[in-house]
Amino acid sequence: MAPPLTKPSAPATNGQASDDDPNKLGPPSGLSSIRTQYTSEQRLQQQLKSISYDVAREDSYRIKGIQLIDNVREALQLPVKTFDSAAVYYHKFRMRFPSSEYNYEDVALACLFTACKAEDTIKKSRDILCTAHNLRTPHDQRTPDDARFNDPSRFTIGLERHILETIGFDFRVQYPQKLLIKMVREIYPPSNPEKRDEGRKFLRIAYDMSIDLHKTFAPLKQTTFTLVLAIIELTARLMTDVSLDPIKMLQQNAAAYVDRHCVIETMLDLMDLYTQFTKSTKVGGCFEVQRLMSVKIDINDMVTAGSYQRYHGWCDKCSAELGDAPTATPGSATSPATTGSASVKRKRDEAAGGGTLRFVFDAEAARKERDLVSEYQVDEYEEYEVEVEEAIPEPETRPPGRNNHHSQRGHYNDWSYHRNNRHSGHHNDRHRGRRGHGGY
Structure with missing residues (x-):
């Protein structure tokens, strides 16, 4: 018999396996996502169909969102490269989440806030929200330190983290x-x-x-x-x-x-x-x-x-x-045009298996890491055959002069005979015993 395979021991991690266990495993490596800079029109349409993209409504919101980014950018006198980055982040986010989940205005302003950090043109979230409010309502001018921007500012910062995860920390624009x-x-x-x-x-x-x-x-x-x-x-x-x-x-x-x-x-x-x-x-x-x-x-x-x-x-x-x-239902009373985004829903790929979602840009390094982790995470088995001697049982012995068929019939005859005796006093005729007994 061949000896069983032993897997290489992994380094101890967080006390999940004892030091004496030769086959101890580390934590799950999670999901490694490799981002690509470009996409095709066909793949883009497939992603839009997967989120039930309504063409007539979503195209209008897409143009309005980019126009809002451009207007706020000009009002804050930001460079055009900040606008380019914000527009690309906005498109990537909208490819995964339609306007039925997030208000396009909230997403546009959060993308501009993220682009300001990525392009080193720092602006506070309050400045961006205040500028958008002043452009929307010229008769009601506000300042960035107004108390009404407290909750929207916190929401924009939370949405910024969601945008970073959606774009995969890929800032190439x-x-x-x-x-x-x-x-x-x-x-x-x-x-x-x-x-x-x-x-x-x-x-x-x-x-x-x-x-x-x-x-x-x-x-x-x-x-x-x-x-x-x-x-x-x-x-x-x-x-x-x-x-x-x-x-x-x-x-x-x-x-x-x-x-x-x-x-x-x-x-x-x-x-x-x-x-x-x-x-x-x-x-x-x-x-x-x-x-x-x-x-x-x-x-x-x-x-x-x-x-x-x-x-x-x-x-x-x-x-x-x-x-x-299937396409999405047209806007109603709960449309994002009239209501704001309620909460930030964190969507992770189920393939991560509860591990960490990581974003890598070097495909070769990701493959090397996958091969290294597979030594500890993949179960390997070896199949082999073993010859075992088994004793052949002896055939059953039968009484001489009698076969199995007659013995079974005699057994059933004896059962009928005893039953007839139980119901009547006649030994040889079962039906006649019933008539004598008064059964009919």
Whole structure:
């Protein structure tokens, strides 16, 4: 017989196992979550369907939340990078929790408060809440030290911790404005007096478009180069007095860094925003609706000519397997538009098994840790065969001259005979004994 396997002993932890136990185990390692910086449109829609995302209502709240962040940011004179970070945090949070659980205004202000810390532009929660209140009600101006901001301030701080867990402590955000200014200067050199004014006019439209871009999910899907090239090309197509030749030259130089399909997808995301929510954008109101529709048709013709799909990397088979998820009920008396968020609900993955939820960014280090922990957490068994000698039982001995069939019949005959004797005095006929007994 092979000797049983012994597992390597783990270090003692919190007194959960004695020192004499050779197979002692440490605490559960929990769940390690590896965050990715980008996502695809198909995966994004799958996450939205899993939370019963109502398109008509949630899209409106998404744009209102980003607009609130931008208004408060301008009132507090915060840099645009803080706005970019807050918008990305807001989208990531809304991908997991719909407005039926959290008021979009509370989430927007908490995301701006978190972004202020991440971008080192510190602002107190009271300052942000007071500014939002003054913008909402100009006739009722307050100061940050007002007592009415005590409870909202504590709630914002609690929601900040929830936002950090939702984004996985991943503070990587796209900042397209800095690269956008450099590329516009490349197209319109400031040293040329003739192109200086054209460059300022072009940059004014393109910069506002970079703000409108964060009202879509494009910053979650594309790289900085892709976002900037899409903004520059779409701005040139909307402005009738701009030549596309320098734009095409710029795209050829950046072809090694971007995919043309992704640039077209970003432009279509912006055109969907401008045609559906024209009044809620900075650039949409600067052009006529006919001009916007004409540019959108031209971009759709580019998709058809290049045999592209609407979204890059879309899988029709995966979309068919997903099916249709139930949508949320439209807003009612308990809608977050009229009521605030009641409490912060902490949602953890059940796969953690009661352990700690940790966020890691190095996939190789996570794999090494998993292999190391598996030596103590995984039960291993060895199968082997053992030969054992068993005694064969002797056959039962029977009386000579009689077989089993006759013995059983005789047994039953004896049982009937005794029963007949009990009911009547006749020994050979059971039915006649019953008639004599008076049974019938």
